[in-house]
Amino acid sequence: xxxxxxxxxxxxxxxxxxxxxxxxxxxxxxxxxxxxxxxxxxxxxxxxxxxxxxxxxxxxxxxxxxxxxxxxxxxxxxxxxxxxxxxxxxxxxxxxxxxxxxxxxxxxxxxxxxxxxxxxxxxxxxxxxxxxxxxxxxxxxxxxxxxxxxxxxxxxxxxxxxxxxxxxxxxxxxxxxxxxxxxxxxxxxxxxxxxxxxxxxxxxxxxxxxxxxxxxxxxxxxxxxxxxxxxxxxxxxxxxxxxxxxxxxxxxxxxxxxxxxxxxxxxxxxxxxxxxxxxxxxxxxxxxxxxxxxxxxxxxxxxxxxxxxxxxxxxxxxxxxxxxxxxxxxxxxxxxxxxxxxxxxxxxxxxxxxxxxxxxxxxxxxxxxxxxxxxxxxxxxxxxxxxxxxxxxxxxxxxxxxxxxxxxxxxxxxxxxxxxxxxxxxxxxxxxxxxxxxxxxxxxxxxxxxxxxxxxxxxxxxxxxxxxxxxxxxxxxxxxxxxxxxx
Numbered sequence: 075x076x077x078x079x080x081x082x083x084x085x086x087x088x089x090x091x092x093x094x095x096x097x098x099x100x101x102x103x104x105x106x107x108x109x110x111x112x113x114x115x116x117x118x119x120x121x122x123x124x125x126x127x128x129x130x131x132x133x134x135x136x137x138x139x140x141x142x143x144x145x146x147x148x149x150x151x152x153x154x155x156x157x158x159x160x161x162x163x164x165x166x167x168x169x170x171x172x173x174x175x176x177x178x179x180x181x182x183x184x185x186x187x188x189x190x191x192x193x194x195x196x197x198x199x200x201x202x203x204x205x206x207x208x209x210x211x212x213x214x215x216x217x218x219x220x221x222x223x224x225x226x227x228x229x230x231x232x233x234x235x236x237x238x239x240x241x242x243x244x245x246x247x248x249x250x251x252x253x254x255x256x257x258x259x260x261x262x263x264x265x266x267x268x269x270x271x272x273x274x275x276x277x278x279x280x281x282x283x284x285x286x287x288x289x290x291x292x293x294x295x296x297x298x299x300x301x302x303x304x305x306x307x308x309x310x311x312x313x314x315x316x317x318x319x320x321x322x323x324x325x326x327x328x329x330x331x332x333x334x335x336x337x338x339x340x341x342x343x344x345x346x347x348x349x350x351x352x353x354x355x356x357x358x359x360x361x362x363x364x365x366x367x368x369x370x371x372x373x374x375x376x377x378x379x380x381x382x383x384x385x386x387x388x389x390x391x392x393x394x395x396x397x398x399x400x401x402x403x404x405x406x407x408x409x410x411x412x413x414x415x416x417x418x419x420x421x422x423x424x425x426x427x428x429x430x431x432x433x434x435x436x437x438x439x440x441x442x443x444x445x446x447x448x449x450x451x452x453x454x455x456x457x458x459x460x461x462x463x464x465x466x467x468x469x470x471x472x473x474x475x476x477x478x479x480x481x482x483x484x485x486x487x488x489x490x491x492x493x494x495x496x497x498x499x500x501x502x503x504x505x506x507x508x509x510x511x512x513x514x515x516x517x518x519x520x521x522x523x524x525x526x527x528x529x530x531x532x533x534x535x536x537x538x539x540x541x542x543x544x545x546x547x548x549x550x551x552x553x554x555x556x557x558x559x560x561x
Contacts, residue, residue, distance in 0.1 A: 116198040122210050129191040129217045130280070133339045135184035135353040137360035138177055139224055140449060142166055143514030144381050144427075148529045149507070151421040153382040155367070159420060163380060167421075169532030173545035173561050181228055182544050184353055186240075188221035196237040212270035216281040216289070219263035220451075223293060226256045227518050230540045230558060234259060245551040257297055264290040273315050278331050278340075284314045285337035288452045288460075295460055296522050300468025307461035311478070316454040318485045321397055325429040327446070336452040343437025343446035355443050358430070362442030365432045366405060371414025375432035375441045379419030387511055388425050390504070396487045401511050403428040427512040455482050455509050463502050472498055482509055534560060 115121055144150045145167050152167035154160055162177030171178060195214040199207075225232045231250035233240070240248075267286035275282045287310040294303035310316075319334040331338055339358075347355035365377015383402045391398035403426040408414060430447055437444040458478040465475035472494045479502055480490040486509075491501050506519055520526040527535045537560025548555055 112194065116195075116201045118202065119204040119206070122195065122202070122204075122207065125191070125195050126210050126213060129188060129195065129214060130340075132184060132188040132191060132353075133217070133220075134341060134356065134358070135180070135187070136224065136339065137358055137449065138180045138184070139228075140430075140514035141360050141363060141381055142177060142181065143517050144512060146530070147516035147520060148384070148531075149387050149511055149516045150381045150383050150427070151423060153380040153422070154378060154420045156420050159378075160380070169530065169534065169538055171542065173542040173548065173557060175542070175544070178228075178541050179544040179546070180353075181541070182225070182547065185221045185224045185228075189218055189225070190239055192218035192221070193235060193237060193239045197239055199237070208270045209276070212267045212286075213281045215263035216267040216271070216286050219260045219267070219286075219289060219293075222256060222260050222263075223289065226253060226260070227296070228541050229543060232256055233555070245547065246554050248554075250555050257293060260293050261290060264293070279338060281337065284310055284316060285452060287314070288336045288457050291457070291460055291464070292452075295464055296518075298467075298522075300464045301470065303464035304461060304468060304470050307457055307464060308474075310457060311461060316457070318454060318458075318481065321485060322400055325400070325447075325450070327433070327435075330448045334454045335450060336454055336457060339449040339451050341446050341448055343435060343444045345444065346439025347443035348440075349443070352443070357437060357444030358447045358449060359443055359445075360449075361430045361432045361445035361447045362440075364427050364430050365442065366403075366416045366426055367419040368417035369414065370416070371409070371412050373433060374414075375434055375445075376416075377432050377442055379422070379426075381427055381512075382419070382421060382423045383425040383427055383512065384423050385425065387507065391508055392488060394487055395508070397508060399428070401429055401508075402426070403431065429512045450513065453510075455485070456506075456515075458482055459502060459506050459509060463499070463506075466495075466498050466502060475502070479505055536560065 116125070141163070145152050145163055152163040154163065157164060160177065162171070162175045165171040165175055166177070192214045196211065196218070199211050222232070231252055233245070233248045234251045234256065235244065235248060264286045267281065268283055268290065271281060271283040271286060273283050287306050291303045291307035291310065294300075294306065315333070316336060317333045319329065319332050323329045324332075324334065341358040342356050345356045347357055347359075352359050362375070362377045363380045365375055365379065367376065367379035369376035388398065388402050388404070404424065405416060405426055406424055409416065432441060432445045433447070435446065437446060458481055462475040462478040465471045465478075475498060476491060476493075479498075482505055483490060491498070493501055503519070503523065507516060510516070517526070517530075520529050521539050526539065527533050530538075540558045542558055542561035543555060548557055
């Protein structure tokens with residue numbers, strides 16, 4: 075059973091409410107009040123499972139992390155219909171964003187929403203015992219680590235509340251924890267998940283031991299703890315069930331949840347959606363946003379032409395690299411080949427992110443909001459390249475680093491590299507850019523390796539490494555939280 079289908083069946087909002095049923099004064103006098111609230115929940119395995127589904131569900135809102143992670147980088151331009159189309163995207167593209175930016179606010183709100191849902195489970199983790207509870211707690215801790223890692227990437231120091239939910243007024247008393255403490259919690263959560271999960275999930279789309287290992291290795295890499303990163307990632311490579319798959323179908327529907335998938339955010343097109351609540355969509359909103367404007371032709375649906383790749387990254391691919399045309403669509407060549415028509419959008423480059431273009435399918439409602447394309451959050455190719463980077467940059471084993479790098483190059487149809495030292499480092503960096511283009515990683519790769527200022531137009535050092543804390547959050551904290559530097 076796929077967890078995306080479970081989500082369709084049960085979307086639980088855990089809030090206090092009171093329900094009174096009756097039709098006369100005497101009946102009401104004799105009827106006991108029926109109360110469901112957070113304090114009398116978690117009385118059975120099913121209730122823990124329901125809460126876990128609620129925590130997974132908010133992963134679907136992280137589509138905005140992916141879009142902005144590319145738009146902020148040198149891989150893509152914001153695009154859209156005009157200069158006023160989603161101003162938050164335009165500002166991030168031009169590095170003019172401020173603490174008043176609805177889309178950055180979404181990153182904060184929705185990822186903290188995920189932390190809150192995971193903490194709801196963890197706050198009551200000891201209330202009811204049943205066989206298999208460690209599995210649910212481990213998944214909740216993985217999810218908390220996933221959302222927390224996103225938050226620390228974007229905003230640096232963030233408030234932590236331990237295994238308890240944030241409550242009204244906490245912003246005025248709980249400080250933003252140092253990045254080192256945030257990573258310590260992430261590492262603890264992921265180690266618990268590694269110790270209590272298997273490589274095979276009980277349902278497709280749920281977290282596994284491999285997903286926790288990969289995210290832990292990534293967290294170490296972001297802290298430049300290269301030996302620890304190499305240890306956990308090479309263990310995953312040696313003992314996990316993953317392999318590289320056919321790149322030609324990797325981002326098609328038949329490529330979802332395949333042998334290369336370490337962790338995917340599950341989406342479905344079987345439920346409608348509305349612009350009134352984008353985070354409520356069960357479909358991948360980012361996909362429709364990246365579609366070709368006013369498109370008419372085979373295979374693809376039209377969309378809003380955001381997040382358009384630049385010619386520079388398309389031209390970085392070698393001519394015989396099979397990834398190029400499965401990653402980036404040259405719309406003019408495609409139109410000449412198929413007779414498709416389209417309209418040029420704002421900042422039109424002639425290229426689109428083919429990995430996440432909307433496909434023609436039987437999705438319900440607005441096709442731009444209900445695309446079923448899963449987000450490949452962690453792929454095995456990424457694991458190989460992270461391991462190669464840790465081994466090389468840590469001065470640990472360049473030979474093994476080349477082995478992992480060349481596996482990715484071989485799948486792309488490219489010759490192996492034989493470089494060492496800093497030349498090998500540059501080769502790994504380039505391979506990450508080409509392999510992962512369009513997947514939301516590029517900006518953070520540039521920042522963590524100190525290359526952002528030279529690569530991104532308008533990037534201000536000692537400022538744009540982080541995004542601003544939303545102004546309303548600073549106000550809620552009664553200035554308990556200081557704004558990030560430069561904002």
